[in-house]
Amino acid sequence: MVLISKQNIRDYGKGLALIVxxxxxxxxxxxxxxxxxxxxxxxxxxxxxxxxxxxVLGGESLIQNTIQSLREVLTGFLCAAAVxxxxxxxxxxxxxxxxxxxxxxxxxxxVPPIAWMPxxxxxxxxxxNSILFIIGMGAFFPILINTVDGVQxxxxxxxxxxxxxxxxxxxxxxxxxxxxxxxxxxNGLRVSFGVAWMCVVAAEMLPGTTAGLGYLIMYAYxxxxxxxxxxxxxxxxxxxLGADTLFRAGQERLFGWQGRE
Amino acid sequence: MEPVLSLDGIVKTFRDNEKSxxxxxxxxxxxxxxxxxxxMGPSGCGKSTLLRIIGGLDSADAGRISQTAGNKDGKPSVAxxxxxxxxxxxxxxxxxxxxxxxxxVQNLPEEEIAKRAESLLDLTHLxxxxxxxxxxxxxxxxxxxxxxxxxxxxxxxxxxxEPFSALDTFTRRELEDEVVRIRQxxxxxxxxxxHNPEEAIYIADRIVILSGRPAVVSDxxxxxxxxxxxxxxxxxxxxxxxxxxxxRGKA
Ligand SMILES: Nc1ncnc2c1ncn2[C@@H]1O[C@H](COP(=O)(O)OP(=O)(O)OP(=O)(O)O)[C@@H](O)[C@H]1O
Ligand SMILES: [Mg+2]
Numbered sequence: 001m002v003l004i005s006k007q008n009i010r011d012y013g014k015g016l017a018l019i020v021x022x023x024x025x026x027x028x029x030x031x032x033x034x035x036x037x038x039x040x041x042x043x044x045x046x047x048x049x050x051x052x053x054x055x056v057l058g059g060e061s062l063i064q065n066t067i068q069s070l071r072e073v074l075t076g077f078l079c080a081a082a083v084x085x086x087x088x089x090x091x092x093x094x095x096x097x098x099x100x101x102x103x104x105x106x107x108x109x110x111v112p113p114i115a116w117m118p119x120x121x122x123x124x125x126x127x128x129n130s131i132l133f134i135i136g137m138g139a140f141f142p143i144l145i146n147t148v149d150g151v152q153x154x155x156x157x158x159x160x161x162x163x164x165x166x167x168x169x170x171x172x173x174x175x176x177x178x179x180x181x182x183x184x185x186x187n188g189l190r191v192s193f194g195v196a197w198m199c200v201v202a203a204e205m206l207p208g209t210t211a212g213l214g215y216l217i218m219y220a221y222x223x224x225x226x227x228x229x230x231x232x233x234x235x236x237x238x239x240x241l242g243a244d245t246l247f248r249a250g251q252e253r254l255f256g257w258q259g260r261e
Numbered sequence: 262m263e264p265v266l267s268l269d270g271i272v273k274t275f276r277d278n279e280k281s282x283x284x285x286x287x288x289x290x291x292x293x294x295x296x297x298x299x300x301m302g303p304s305g306c307g308k309s310t311l312l313r314i315i316g317g318l319d320s321a322d323a324g325r326i327s328q329t330a331g332n333k334d335g336k337p338s339v340a341x342x343x344x345x346x347x348x349x350x351x352x353x354x355x356x357x358x359x360x361x362x363x364x365x366v367q368n369l370p371e372e373e374i375a376k377r378a379e380s381l382l383d384l385t386h387l388x389x390x391x392x393x394x395x396x397x398x399x400x401x402x403x404x405x406x407x408x409x410x411x412x413x414x415x416x417x418x419x420x421x422x423e424p425f426s427a428l429d430t431f432t433r434r435e436l437e438d439e440v441v442r443i444r445q446x447x448x449x450x451x452x453x454x455x456h457n458p459e460e461a462i463y464i465a466d467r468i469v470i471l472s473g474r475p476a477v478v479s480d481x482x483x484x485x486x487x488x489x490x491x492x493x494x495x496x497x498x499x500x501x502x503x504x505x506x507x508x509r510g511k512a
Contacts, residue, residue: 157347164316164341165361165414175360179351257350260396 037224044227049234056228057220060211066235068211069200072128076135077196084140084192085185088147089173092181098148105144113138114202126208134206138199139192146188150181183255190247197240263329264291265450266315266339266418271324273310274475284310286475287324292418297444297451299461301508302471308454311476312420315452316341328417338365340411342421346403348395354406355391358382362413381409384443401432405439412449421453425460437464441488458504462497463490470507480507 023042030039052062060068091098113134120130154177162172204214213232220228273285284307292298300308313319315326316339328339340361348357358381359374382388385405395403404424411419425433441464443449455461461468462484470480484500491497 157343157345158349160318161341161343161347161349161360162364163318164339165364166317167364171364175364176349179349182351255351257394257396260350 036226040227040230045230045234048227048231056216057223057225059219062231062235065211065213065216066239069204069213072131072203072212073135073196073200076132077139077193079132080136080139080192080196081143081189084143085147088144089151089177092148092151093173093177109141113199117206121206126206130206131203131209134203135196135199139196142192142195143185143188146191147181147185150184151177153184154180183251183258186247186251186255190244193243193247194240197236197243201236265294265329266292266452267327269325271311271314271326272322273307273314273319274322283475286477288476288478290469290478290481292450292452294450295444295448296466297440297453297464299465299468300452300454300471301456301458301461301468301504302476303473303508306471306474307476308471309422312341312422312452312454315339316420338414338416339418339420340414340416342407342411342419342424344423344426346395346407348403348407348410350395353392353394354387354398355382357395357406358409358413361410365414377413381413384446385409385439400428401436404428404436412443412447418450418452421451423454423456426456433460440464458501458508459492462500462504463492468504
């Protein structure tokens, strides 16, 4: 994928324009209001951002907090994928299995991950595992649903080709169903990562947490340090955007055949 | 000569809920080694169904299919080419061609696979496109790749269901010539469904004409013209008119 072309630069410019307008208005109102508990000045937010290695509010640095959150999100996301992809392949492959599992899945899916918090603490105790569970719960369903859809969308004709060559069920899975469903699974991973990243703030509200961007935001809230909250929000947003861009670039690169077969 | 494929009383009835829809009512004919046989018949009479049964994608309700001449583990082998090329879009042309080969002959050394692929790429004029993906090929090239994929397992018989009907006249003509040439070079046996009398007479040794549904074999017509055939030859045109009349009479 070409990330930098004239057209792209123009498109980025359009998106950037609104961001600049928002920043200017923010700064304007902040100057008018002159109240750090309502709107901190941009300068204060950026001065937090510009010292990423310095301890924030007497605790970990921005970089350390970010790494902590990324570690939680990545682990939760990978665990969710490790369960959801095989399960999704299984459900998508067998209509019978789907009949058994679908109602349970549809009931659990709309439950907000944070609602699991009390159970999570009861089952896994306070700490990393509980956070993982909550993030994993958020990340699980988009991958599962997309994997099922992806498998069911694989063209029957491709499977027939494998059959004419006497492919076993496992060979069909490996050589046709998995690669045929992969673009849709990939899209599930992209959505899922976004959800997992959104869950991190909620998950780090768990008592006993001592680091992470979500923790930092809640801690700064208790101390009334809104410029730190602003900095934390910007980092979360930018990393979310970066991850999404990477997934999209991967999509273009890996599945260029999609829609053109 | 011993037939490569012999069909004896193939019967097939589709059942959806209570409704039963008889498609094949006892189809019997033989295909000899190195023969090109075309199946023709009115639309919906069961030609695709018959081919799918021979290819193992459907099962017959009654009747016997016997195949001689297998590949080296003795298993009779058929390969199939569909109307839509059915190539895997995520694999290169090369990987598509060797797909069935990798499955049917386990642990074939990579040099062996490459050798087979190269000769097939050469045969189907796709050498320059070995590393392209299907969506980068023209319709005719895709269908040639699909034929190459089927040939890769050295099938005792190649089944083709209207393989060229989505192609333009010129490409189609080219591929018809290639079928005749491949039969010469590789001694392949072809069983091909087509709607086009001209195509059938141009390539076939015999044409099997099926009746309307439920289908039985209504005629088997040997084409005795020498190859390469001339579509403008008066004898060719006479046979073409005859075949057209025969099929129309069955609908
Ligand atoms: N899976 C199926 N379930 C029920 N009926 C089927 C099924 N497949 C085919 N049929 C019926 O069997 C008959 C034969 O179908 P088939 O596709 O073999 O015809 P065909 O000769 O290949 O037609 P065409 O020339 O249009 O390709 C048709 O009437 C069709 O409706
Ligand atoms: Mg058909």
